[in-house]
């Protein structure tokens with residue numbers, strides 16, 4: 318299933334039919350040329366190949382690649398990688414080991430098509446918090462620091478598009494947590510589209526605005542982030558759950574809770590885990606949502622929300638089933654047993670109470 322969107326902003330368009338032994342990539346994608354688009358999918362689904370085609374590192378005859386009005390590949394025309402104004406950040410930092418961090422950045426500045434002014438250079442260095450490590454050689458940097466320099470280097474060529482291929486995958490959880498806020502700042506402070514390949518649902522839930530799910534070289538679903546993850550028939554390996562965005566509108570100091578208000582309702586969350594009360598995202602896994610026909614009063618679950626069933630999964634595993642619920646204009650998914658579906662006569666349109674036990678606060 319592919320959701321075709323009509324984006325008002327200039328789009329990144331990629332059409333490709335690649336057939337090689339054991340792998341085919343068939344795509345006709347139109348992505349917004351703004352914000353962060355996550356490319357999500359299992360190992361071998363074609364994520365890196367897609368980025369390489371966009372970058373011109375892989376030349377597949379008959380493909381089309383456009384960034385807004387700029388054509389990078391069409392018919393016989395093929396713009397080589399070095400002439401595409403793009404930055405590429407890989408899993409490993411790949412810095413020149415004989416150059417300091419500053420010299421690595423200087424190398425990129427010289428390569429930029431446009432003149433890079435001092436103000437932009439300072440902005441990028443500040444954005445990535447690397448001013449104090451610029452005199453160090455790569456061997457003297459931690460993995461997280463080296464990756465921040467690599468991201469700065471990619472940005473200093475003033476790309477029109479930034480491709481990031483699992484930029485956090487080689488880092489441990491502590492280093493990932495250190496770098497994620499910098500990626501969020503890129504998102505909020507630079508007006509640059511980013512295609513971000515990841516295996517991590519947490520990363521995607523935290524960073525992305527838009528998502529593409531690939532499976533076996535095909536797009537399974539594409540669209541706005543919360544819509545993508547509210548689909549019932551995503552591939553098996555993707556943890557079933559939805560992402561809700563909102564802001565904190567009230568605190569309960571006695572019980573150390575914060576009220577997250579979103580389009581259609583509210584939840585209570587632990588107060589201490591809130592980072593930015595104006596922009597909170599939570600991931601609600603389907604397995605953490607239970608259903609009841611009446612509002613339970615004798616339960617420890619704090620979040621009991623009136624909801625309406627809008628869909629029930631058809632593709633099924635033997636015991637459980639996914640139920641899609643509307644809470645106002647928002648959606649959550651519950652994973653319940655088939656037995657419960659029958660015993661409670663759960664059908665499309667029915668009003669129920671959703672009890673939400675735990676929520677991961679991702680932003």
Ligand SMILES: Nc1ncnc2c1ncn2[C@@H]1O[C@H](COP(=O)(O)OP(=O)(O)OP(=O)(O)O)[C@@H](O)[C@H]1O
Nearest residue numbers: 337339340358359360361362363364365366367516
């Ligand atoms: N240079 C190559 N020559 C031939 N086959 C390749 C080449 N690079 C990748 N492949 C194959 O193409 C398919 C897609 O690979 P790709 O690296 O795009 O997947 P991916 O989704 O990025 O995977 P991962 O998450 O493991 O990085 C795989 O079957 C892979 O083995």
